[in-house]
Amino acid sequence: MALFTQGLVNGLEMGCLYALMALGLCLIFGVMKTVNFAHGEFLMLGAYATYYLFGQIGMPYILSFILTMALLFALGFGIEKGFLRPIRGNTVAGFIFTLGLSMFLMNLGWLVFGLVTKGVPSPFPGLLQVGTVRTSVERVVTAVIALGLIGGLMYIVYRSKLGRAFRAVAQDPEAAQLQGVNISHISSLSLAISLALAGASGSLVACLFNILPSMGVRPCALAFVIVVVGGLGSIPGAIIAALLVGLVESFVSIYVGTIWSWGAIFLMAFLVIAFRPQGLRGRA
Amino acid sequence: MIAILSVGLILASCAPEPTTPTQPTAPTTPAEPTEEEAIIIPWGTASCLSGPYAAWGMEEHYIQEIQVDDINSGGGCWGDILGHEPGFRANGQLYKWELIAYDAKMDPVEGNKVISRLIYEDKCKFIHVFMDQVYLAAKSMLIENKVLTTVQGDSPDSVGPDSPYTFRTLLSNPEINPRVYAPWIKDNLGVQTVAMISEDSEMGRLHCEHYGDQFSDLGIQVLAEEFYETLATDFSAPLAKIIALNPDMIFSPHAPSEEVGLIVKQARELGYEGILFEGVCPATKTLVDLAGWDALEGFYSVNAVSPPFPYPQQQWFYDEYTARHGVDAWSGGLFDRADDPYNLTLAIEKANSLDAEDVAAAWESMTGDELFSFFGPGAYMGGQTIYGNNHILVPRHWVSMITEGKEINVAEIPPPPGL
Numbered sequence: 196m197a198l199f200t201q202g203l204v205n206g207l208e209m210g211c212l213y214a215l216m217a218l219g220l221c222l223i224f225g226v227m228k229t230v231n232f233a234h235g236e237f238l239m240l241g242a243y244a245t246y247y248l249f250g251q252i253g254m255p256y257i258l259s260f261i262l263t264m265a266l267l268f269a270l271g272f273g274i275e276k277g278f279l280r281p282i283r284g285n286t287v288a289g290f291i292f293t294l295g296l297s298m299f300l301m302n303l304g305w306l307v308f309g310l311v312t313k314g315v316p317s318p319f320p321g322l323l324q325v326g327t328v329r330t331s332v333e334r335v336v337t338a339v340i341a342l343g344l345i346g347g348l349m350y351i352v353y354r355s356k357l358g359r360a361f362r363a364v365a366q367d368p369e370a371a372q373l374q375g376v377n378i379s380h381i382s383s384l385s386l387a388i389s390l391a392l393a394g395a396s397g398s399l400v401a402c403l404f405n406i407l408p409s410m411g412v413r414p415c416a417l418a419f420v421i422v423v424v425g426g427l428g429s430i431p432g433a434i435i436a437a438l439l440v441g442l443v444e445s446f447v448s449i450y451v452g453t454i455w456s457w458g459a460i461f462l463m464a465f466l467v468i469a470f471r472p473q474g475l476r477g478r479a
Numbered sequence: 480m481i482a483i484l485s486v487g488l489i490l491a492s493c494a495p496e497p498t499t500p501t502q503p504t505a506p507t508t509p510a511e512p513t514e515e516e517a518i519i520i521p522w523g524t525a526s527c528l529s530g531p532y533a534a535w536g537m538e539e540h541y542i543q544e545i546q547v548d549d550i551n552s553g554g555g556c557w558g559d560i561l562g563h564e565p566g567f568r569a570n571g572q573l574y575k576w577e578l579i580a581y582d583a584k585m586d587p588v589e590g591n592k593v594i595s596r597l598i599y600e601d602k603c604k605f606i607h608v609f610m611d612q613v614y615l616a617a618k619s620m621l622i623e624n625k626v627l628t629t630v631q632g633d634s635p636d637s638v639g640p641d642s643p644y645t646f647r648t649l650l651s652n653p654e655i656n657p658r659v660y661a662p663w664i665k666d667n668l669g670v671q672t673v674a675m676i677s678e679d680s681e682m683g684r685l686h687c688e689h690y691g692d693q694f695s696d697l698g699i700q701v702l703a704e705e706f707y708e709t710l711a712t713d714f715s716a717p718l719a720k721i722i723a724l725n726p727d728m729i730f731s732p733h734a735p736s737e738e739v740g741l742i743v744k745q746a747r748e749l750g751y752e753g754i755l756f757e758g759v760c761p762a763t764k765t766l767v768d769l770a771g772w773d774a775l776e777g778f779y780s781v782n783a784v785s786p787p788f789p790y791p792q793q794q795w796f797y798d799e800y801t802a803r804h805g806v807d808a809w810s811g812g813l814f815d816r817a818d819d820p821y822n823l824t825l826a827i828e829k830a831n832s833l834d835a836e837d838v839a840a841a842w843e844s845m846t847g848d849e850l851f852s853f854f855g856p857g858a859y860m861g862g863q864t865i866y867g868n869n870h871i872l873v874p875r876h877w878v879s880m881i882t883e884g885k886e887i888n889v890a891e892i893p894p895p896p897g898l
Contacts, residue, residue: 201719209713310533312737314769322750329719331748404712405737405769409531413710448716453707454679456716 197327202449203442204328210441211338212403214345214434216396216414217421219389222348225365225428226385228286229279232293234418235411236300237390241267241397242406243304246313250401256318260340260398267394271387279386280379297415304408313406337399344395345434348388352430361385365428420464426477435475439463517566517575520833522547522820523597524607525583525590525617531710532585534762535735536609539631539816540580541808543607545799546820551575555795557821561851567824569831576820585609587616598624604833605823607648611637611682618642627835629819633682639866644835646842647862647871648819650854651759651782653685653733654865658895659876660758660781661693664728667890668754668779672700674726676717676742678734679706686733686758702726711738714745722751732758740769747774754779760812761879763886775881782854783811783879785886790855811879811886814853818872821851843869855891861898873898 220234241263248259274296282288321332352358363371364381372378396414404410421440425432440460447459467475524543527536550557553565566575579601583590590613597603604626608614611632614621618637621628621644628645630637635654638647664670673694677683683706691701702724705717721729729746731739739757743766746755754777761780788794796817801809826842827833829849843860852858854874861873878890 198720198723201723202716205715205719305529305533310529310537312534312765312769314740314765316771317744317748322748324750327723329722329749331745333748334715404741407531407737410712413712445716449720453705453711453714453717457708 198449200326200328202445204330206442206445207438208330208334208338208441209444210438211341211345212396212399213414213417213421213440214437215341215392215399217418217425217433217437218345218348218430219392219396220418221422221425221428221430221433222352222361222385222392223389224422225430226361227279227283227289227382229289230293231386231389232290232415233297233300234389234393235413235415236297236304237267237270237393237411238397238400238414239304239406239408239411240270240300241394242401242410243308243313243397244394245398245401246315246406249318250313250315256402260395263394263398264391268387268391271390272383274390275383275386276379280382283378283382297411301408301411308408315401315406318402333402337403340395340399344392348392349430351388357384417460420460424464424467424474426474429474429476432474432476515573517551517573519577520574520605521579521597521601521603522576522605522607523594523601523603524578524580525593525597525609525613526580527585527609528580528582530584532610534765536582536585538808538810538813539609541800541804542813542817543578543580543820545796545803546817547576547578549799550820550824555799556792557824560792560795561821567828569827569833574827574833576824579603583609583613585613587612590614591617591620594620598626604835607631607819614645618645621645625835627823627838629823631816633685635685635866638862638868638870640868642870643868644839645870646819646823646839648816650815650818650872650874651733652871653682653689655871655873655895655898656686656758656781656876657689657693657732659892660878661690661697661699663878663890663892664756665697665699668728670699670727670754672702672724672726673728673730674703674705674721674724675701675730675732676705676707676714676721676734677732678709678711678738680709680733683733690730690732690758707738712741714738714742715749718742718746718749718751722746722749726753728754728756730756730758734759736762736765737769740766743774743778744770757781760810760815761886762810762812763881764807764810766881772881772884776883778881779889780812780879780881782815782877783886784814784854784877785811785879785888789891790853792851792853796853817853818851818858818874822872825849825851839870857894859894861894864898 220231223229223231244263244266245259248254248262249256317333319333319336323330323332323335352361360376360381363376368378421433421436425436443459443463444456447456526540527533557563566573581593583593594617597606606626607629609631611634614630614637629648630645631649633649633653638645675687677687687704694701703721731742743755757780760782766775784793826838830837830841845860850858852874858872858874860869862871863869873894875894876892879886880889
């Protein structure tokens with residue numbers, strides 16, 4: 196029972212982080228109908244921003260976290276305006292651009308940031324123990340921050356005027372435009388928010404794990420699985436899928452073996468797609 | 480018009496140059512004897528200079544650059560400590576090395592291309608290969624072309640009678656390390672129970688198997704063996720299982736410091752207070768960056784030597800490496816991979832030949848002072864009882880510990896005999 200509870204806690208903590216990683220991808224697909232293969236590399240940039248701001252310069256972590264999000268937010272505007280806007284509507288061109296951007300950013304990372312794996316000191320050290328269940332303060336704070344950002348995004352998307360515009364563009368861009376929604380502005384904002392969330396994920400991951408230019412590959416693959424399992428473009432679906440992925444990973448690692456956890460995640464994805472192709476919360 | 484100009488240019492270039500009448504010259508002092516001209520021979524390396532493993536590959540490349548410069552110049556180690564002239568001799572001819580390094584990315588397909596180029600274009604008869612999977616993919620090509628090969632790896636398939644010209648350079652051997660370190664752990668740390676966590680690779684499982692056998696033979700109970708995917712970052716699940724069993728020691732027999740650092744960090748975060756031990760040479764800076772000095776307090780690792788160095792070659796190498804790449808780039812585990820250029824060169828001199836067969840025979844017969852090791856005296860060529868030939872260097876072994884913000888040497892163990 197103690198091991199089960201430990202697995203539950205680990206799985207939910209990581210599920211919250213995975214949800215944050217995946218939501219940016221989900222948003223950009225929903226609004227811009229673009230698959231961002233470079234999502235993992237923006238997470239990597241967020242991690243390195245935290246490494247330099249918090250780990251090297253000594254800025255307080257929360258300030259470095261906010262600044263990292265702001266930098267990635269600005270980068271999102273720039274990328275949408277400079278590269279994605281001219282090819283808006285062309286799915287294949289968007290696919291190729293983001294794939295190329297992913298490779299470019301990773302290799303640029305090796306050149307600029309170097310070959311050696313980096314780490315940052317824990318901004319929230321300490322152990323939390325409730326009964327026999329143990330976790331680090333850092334993981335709990337990570338989950339809380341992730342939930343906070345997820346809540347913020349949900350509020351924006353479902354309770355704000357901006358969110359109505361996002362949903363309108365996601366449903367029918369032409370109709371939204373006829374209603375006076377500025378598609379270019381909404382597209383820029385969606386990419387900017389997506390990249391800010393990726394940067395936030397990277398900042399949190401940097402404190403939990405290690406930092407290297409290829410660190411975005413696995414999170415990006417997981418994010419894709421989550422988005423597909425949750426239902427393309429469905430934010431609630433992505434959240435549920437992320438928690439499921441976290442729990443599957445944790446329980447399979449504990450009861451079967453860590454080397455089987457990724458296989459189990461992909462098996463789950465396969466089964467969902469086989470029996471419910473639209474995903475858990477996607478529309479048929 | 481162009482044709483006329485071209486012909487004119489050709490004729491002009493063929494015309495003899497006007498000479499000035501020679502003047503009688505004063506007698507000169509006899510010329511100083513000129514430095515003997517060395518023949519440059521290529522030493523090729525299939526390195527790893529990019530990708531996730533490039534940090535190790537670049538370290539090895541830096542080591543090779545230092546060794547080649549040292550041998551060619553007769554410098555601090557080759558000249559002053561080993562007493563050699565610049566370069567090396569075979570059949571009376573002086574030779575010097577030229578290091579030719581290509582990026583094999585630790586990938587067998589790339590490695591094949593790179594090694595093929597080294598053999599057929601660069602005409603290398605001496606090649607170093609970074610990692611077993613690259614060597615094994617090109618093994619037949621290397622043997623067919625009689626290339627004297629050194630391999631940075633620990634697979635049993637890389638040495639043995641079917642690899643007659645291949646020598647292992649990595650000193651962390653899955654069959655030898657456990658025979659040395661398991662008894663030391665038993666005698667010095669008082670460990671009764673151990674849990675092992677290792678990457679799920681051929682070498683990870685092999686190291687686990689041999690350590691498991693040694694621990695069991697010594698009466699140390701192995702409570703768990705957990706494996707994870709290479710390059711994993713989240714070890715909370717296997718560590719939770721392990722910590723629930725309350726072992727005296729969590730032992731990682733075969734994992735890079737990028738993973739061990741996270742294992743240490745996450746084990747301490749989960750409240751583990753027992754001994755943490757790494758069974759391969761560490762990259763200390765990476766460990767510290769990932770886990771922090773506090774989490775690493777009392778952490779043990781092997782095959783690394785820290786200052787103050789007891790042997791002059793260690794101090795020389797430390798000075799040379801840090802002068803070129805900075806103190807931050809230093810790791811005591813670099814010694815684990817630094818012996819082979821010297822022993823290869825000494826073997827050529829002993830064989831008095833550049834032929835792979837002659838050099839291999841000479842190398843495996845080298846004993847005592849004929850051999851060089853950064854780990855100190857007493858190393859011998861061994862492996863006969865394990866692999867079927869004496870193509871690995873069996874060195875002194877070292878244990879180090881991190882304490883109070885620094886790494887210290889805690890044990891120097893003579894080479895295990897009879898291998």
